[in-house]
Amino acid sequence: MRWFWIDRFLEFESGRYAKAVxxxxxxxxxxxxxxPQFPVFPNSLVIEGLAQTGGLLVCEHNEFTEKVxxxxxxxxxxxxxxxxxxxxxxxxxxxxxxxEGAAVSATSHIGDRLQARAEIVFAHLNAPWLGxxxxxxxxxxMMRVFGAYRVGHAADGSPLMPPARLCKVSGNGNxxxxxxxxxxxxx
Amino acid sequence: MPTKDxxxxxIKVALTDALGVxxxxxxxxxxxVGDLGAESIDFLDIVFRLEKAFDIKIPRNELFPExxxxxxxxxxxxxxxxxxxxxxxxxxxxxxxxxxxxNPVVQDFPNxxxxxDMCRFVESKVQVxx
Numbered sequence: 498m499r500w501f502w503i504d505r506f507l508e509f510e511s512g513r514y515a516k517a518v519x520x521x522x523x524x525x526x527x528x529x530x531x532x533p534q535f536p537v538f539p540n541s542l543v544i545e546g547l548a549q550t551g552g553l554l555v556c557e558h559n560e561f562t563e564k565v566x567x568x569x570x571x572x573x574x575x576x577x578x579x580x581x582x583x584x585x586x587x588x589x590x591x592x593x594x595x596x597e598g599a600a601v602s603a604t605s606h607i608g609d610r611l612q613a614r615a616e617i618v619f620a621h622l623n624a625p626w627l628g629x630x631x632x633x634x635x636x637x638x639m640m641r642v643f644g645a646y647r648v649g650h651a652a653d654g655s656p657l658m659p660p661a662r663l664c665k666v667s668g669n670g671n672x673x674x675x676x677x678x679x680x681x682x683x684x
Numbered sequence: 685m686p687t688k689d690x691x692x693x694x695i696k697v698a699l700t701d702a703l704g705v706x707x708x709x710x711x712x713x714x715x716x717v718g719d720l721g722a723e724s725i726d727f728l729d730i731v732f733r734l735e736k737a738f739d740i741k742i743p744r745n746e747l748f749p750e751x752x753x754x755x756x757x758x759x760x761x762x763x764x765x766x767x768x769x770x771x772x773x774x775x776x777x778x779x780x781x782x783x784x785x786x787n788p789v790v791q792d793f794p795n796x797x798x799x800x801d802m803c804r805f806v807e808s809k810v811q812v813x814x
Contacts, residue, residue: 569726571729597744600729600733620728
């Protein structure tokens, strides 16, 4: 299993907000233990999904130059459980950002119903040993898997593009030009 | 221009939101670490909230000069030297360091900052009236 707790981005505006979706499926193994005969999507994984939505938003705005980690959850509230068959829509908005990190507000909705609400603080870390775990290419790959470049746009409304320096480094043939294919950017 | 009372009220909101403490726990003499339970990562959160609330910039090490405490020039055997204390006083004119100076153990330094210190710090960054 991969540590992906959103399925794809629905909307993405660089430096402002991102909307992502997570479909909860009974085929996911952990639901059979959480809980036997009464599967509930764990709230901790809702937080992880909100953090991935907001974290990638912050990373992208920094052009993947910072090692962004979830530092703190000043406030989290849950209003109802998420069950198999539910589609969670996550919305993360950057409330504040500086050279040290970012504060993000985030919500999870099931349809029109507010399922959870959180404040998330992300920190930029510069510890050299983190380099092994935080590669810009890995974040870029996640952005592509989640379809951020298919739906995203920059603050000026132009299509969201991966940083040219990372396209060159990865050498994967993906140019920073937006494609017109139905699938758009491929992972 | 905010008044001193307005500065205090905004700091109170920032601290209650960042630290999850009750309103009545916030008193001028309360220390951020000892009385209000702040941990190192909370300072990042507090700085975000203060910068946003007052539209100011707080560069790293300005509110809490960690660089002095990790510099061998200013610290010996886990204690801040006289030169180090002078540097801290210069860098933190908003803080009352007299008690800390009596037994300047580096480990105790995080407990120095009080709510009143935070108010003086912010007042030094914004023009206050009244």
